[in-house]
Amino acid sequence: MNLLDVEGLHVRYAGQAEDAVEGVSFSLAAGETLALVGESGSGKSTTGFAVLGLLPAQAHVRASRLDFAGQALLGASEARLREVRGGGIGMVFQDALSALNPLLSIGEQVAEAVRLHLPVSRAEARQRALGLLRQVRIAEAERRYDDYPHRLSGGMRQRVVIAMALAGEPQMLIADEPTTALDVTIQAQVLRLLADLQAERGLALLLITHDLGVVAEMADRVLVMRHGRALEQREVQALFSAPQHPYTRQLLAACPPLGALP
Numbered sequence: 431m432n433l434l435d436v437e438g439l440h441v442r443y444a445g446q447a448e449d450a451v452e453g454v455s456f457s458l459a460a461g462e463t464l465a466l467v468g469e470s471g472s473g474k475s476t477t478g479f480a481v482l483g484l485l486p487a488q489a490h491v492r493a494s495r496l497d498f499a500g501q502a503l504l505g506a507s508e509a510r511l512r513e514v515r516g517g518g519i520g521m522v523f524q525d526a527l528s529a530l531n532p533l534l535s536i537g538e539q540v541a542e543a544v545r546l547h548l549p550v551s552r553a554e555a556r557q558r559a560l561g562l563l564r565q566v567r568i569a570e571a572e573r574r575y576d577d578y579p580h581r582l583s584g585g586m587r588q589r590v591v592i593a594m595a596l597a598g599e600p601q602m603l604i605a606d607e608p609t610t611a612l613d614v615t616i617q618a619q620v621l622r623l624l625a626d627l628q629a630e631r632g633l634a635l636l637l638i639t640h641d642l643g644v645v646a647e648m649a650d651r652v653l654v655m656r657h658g659r660a661l662e663q664r665e666v667q668a669l670f671s672a673p674q675h676p677y678t679r680q681l682l683a684a685c686p687p688l689g690a691l692p
């Protein structure tokens with residue numbers, strides 16, 4: 431049973447001569463990680479946003495199938511989409527600083543995200559928010575609850591964003607370049623955290639990245655995108671050991687030597 435089924439996804443931005451996403455298909459089951467890789471501008475973020483119905487109005491989206499948990503997302507009401515966003519699918523954006531409200535403490539923001547999706551009291555939302563801050567391994571969560579985002583390091587802020595994405599108890603996460611803005615050592619910690627949370631919760635993960643090191647570390651399957659098209663879609667080991675498309679070979683050749691494959 432797939433959680434997400436996407437078939438023949440097309441996105442065209444108004445005024446553009448070509449589709450930003452052109453006939454991309456993929457599916458994702460619980461517990462599974464699919465990486466979307468490709469250079470900047472290949473249509474990765476557009477694909478992720480299309481799944482959540484978060485593209486701007488000038489984007490025209492069509493697909494022969496865009497289903498989450500067996501229900502069509504294309505043409506769904508705004509109310510249903512709001513339910514899916516955060517409730518079914520949590521979103522982790524690249525830029526934690528702009529994803530967070532500078533005027534609210536991190537604890538309040540996580541608690542607000544909880545209340546948006548779950549029918550709980552303020553007190554219970556606070557307890558859940560504290561629990562989430564602990565789960566994303568923010569040390570001394572109780573004390574940090576009242577801190578404002580600017581008091582935290584980039585890595586800690588990204589942990590808060592992950593806590594918010596988990597607040598509605600989603601079955602799936604879409605993470606768009608979740609560690610690109612971070613230092614390499616912090617990147618590794620945040621990826622480890624994502625992988626652990628995914629395993630604990632059996633989450634499906636759609637991981638958008640241009641970094642093949644991240645793919646090798648995290649993905650079960652890989653979809654390589656270029657100019658809006660899906661070039662190949664393979665198990666991660668097969669992709670690294672025997673890339674089929676010349677462009678994939680180029681990508682691999684351009685990538686610094688990878689550590690041990692999973």
Ligand SMILES: Nc1ncnc2c1ncn2[C@@H]1O[C@H](COP(=O)(O)OP(=O)(O)O)[C@@H](O)[C@H]1O
Pocket residue numbers: 443444446450468469470471472473474475476477486
């Ligand atoms: N809001 C927008 N309006 C018009 N074109 C856009 C918009 N967002 C992205 N694009 C175009 O769509 C293509 C895919 O972009 P994007 O999905 O952001 O790629 P990626 O995430 O792989 O870097 C690019 O050519 C980009 O210029």
Ligand SMILES: [Mg+2]
Pocket residue numbers: 474475476606
């Ligand atoms: Mg992008």
